[in-house]
Amino acid sequence: MKPAITVLGTGRMGSALVHALLKAGHHTTVWNRTVEKTTPLVAAGATVARSVRAAVEASEIIIVNVTDYPATTALLRGDIAPALRGKLIVELTSGTPHSAREAGTWAVEHGVTYLDGAIMATPDFIGTEHGTILVSGARQAFDEGKDMFQALGGNVQHVGEDLGLANALDSALLALMWGALFGALQSMAVCRAENIDFSELARQWTATAPVVEGLVSDLIKRTAAGRLAADSETLSSISPHYSAFQHLVELMEVRKIDRTVVDGYDAIFRRAIAAGHLHDDFAALSQFTGKAG
Numbered sequence: 001m002k003p004a005i006t007v008l009g010t011g012r013m014g015s016a017l018v019h020a021l022l023k024a025g026h027h028t029t030v031w032n033r034t035v036e037k038t039t040p041l042v043a044a045g046a047t048v049a050r051s052v053r054a055a056v057e058a059s060e061i062i063i064v065n066v067t068d069y070p071a072t073t074a075l076l077r078g079d080i081a082p083a084l085r086g087k088l089i090v091e092l093t094s095g096t097p098h099s100a101r102e103a104g105t106w107a108v109e110h111g112v113t114y115l116d117g118a119i120m121a122t123p124d125f126i127g128t129e130h131g132t133i134l135v136s137g138a139r140q141a142f143d144e145g146k147d148m149f150q151a152l153g154g155n156v157q158h159v160g161e162d163l164g165l166a167n168a169l170d171s172a173l174l175a176l177m178w179g180a181l182f183g184a185l186q187s188m189a190v191c192r193a194e195n196i197d198f199s200e201l202a203r204q205w206t207a208t209a210p211v212v213e214g215l216v217s218d219l220i221k222r223t224a225a226g227r228l229a230a231d232s233e234t235l236s237s238i239s240p241h242y243s244a245f246q247h248l249v250e251l252m253e254v255r256k257i258d259r260t261v262v263d264g265y266d267a268i269f270r271r272a273i274a275a276g277h278l279h280d281d282f283a284a285l286s287q288f289t290g291k292a293g
């Protein structure tokens with residue numbers, strides 16, 4: 001028989017988690033501050049708990065998915081703490097590495113097993129083959145929860161025992177994602193100014209996305225290996241990138257497009273070029289985006 005699970009927090013993501021658990025056959029108890037949001041989940045087979053305490057008492061595994069760690073703290077660190085003793089908390093709320101480690105320390109002090117996860121997906125990916133969740137903490141606890149994790153997504157991975165790892169990777173991957181999303185905002189501003197239909201942009205983006213993916217993978221690989229100087233495998237040195245970048249800046253100036261984002265890129269290019277890296281691999285820029293000061 002599959003273990004019963006409690007989910008605290010049934011917003012957009014929490015609701016998706018509950019649907020996936022129900023679909024996999026887990027008896028699922030839910031609690032949400034705004035009880036109305038649990039109605040569709042009850043219709044799908046979940047049991048609603050009237051209080052956090054009742055929700056915690058209903059299962060040995062408690063998944064938390066609220067807005068932030070202070071919300072989790074407010075829910076679980078008061079009188080409820082003794083009811084959590086011996087249970088497994090899986091924190092899937094987004095947060096920082098240090099908040100995850102701090103929660104882990106609290107859990108040890110209160111006899112609670114604690115895993116910290118980062119959901120690298122939107123709700124529509126939960127319960128599907130491509131649903132990615134990164135989990136850090138004790139390997140044994142992760143293995144014991146395997147059934148439940150498999151229900152949540154086809155790519156749920158244990159990334160290490162250090163509880164901060166999942167959240168650290170989350171921030172790293174989000175930095176990459178926002179690069180793409182803010183880039184898309186710039187692209188749309190250019191298209192709008194130049195009367196290019198967004199459907200055309202969408203088509204060309206799909207066609208060129210594999211090139212971008214290849215460049216990102218190459219950048220990571222070369223930086224990891226410290227291969228910052230140009231060599232026979234260099235796809236592009238800083239020089240042609242900076243020339244093309246200036247075309248973008250010129251277009252933006254002519255069309256009076258906001259430069260807040262690209263000015264940041266410009267500053268990094270300029271620092272690298274001033275330090276003599278114009279003809280090095282693009283990966284040489286990695287020396288100018290690390291620790292500040």
Ligand SMILES: NC(=O)c1ccc[n+]([C@@H]2O[C@H](COP(=O)([O-])OP(=O)(O)OC[C@H]3O[C@@H](n4cnc5c(N)ncnc54)[C@H](OP(=O)(O)O)[C@@H]3O)[C@@H](O)[C@H]2O)c1
Nearest residue numbers: 009010011012013014033034066067071093094119121122
């Ligand atoms: N949506 C995504 O695509 C996505 C992707 C990856 C990770 N996440 C993470 O998943 C978490 C939830 O995101 P979401 O998209 O589900 O957000 P959401 O729809 O805004 O839901 C937020 C949830 O947190 C609850 N909550 C907030 N403050 C609370 C408090 N002080 N006490 C008790 N409950 C509280 C809300 O309760 P009420 O209903 O009562 O307001 C609701 O259940 C966040 O950490 C988010 O970063 C989301």
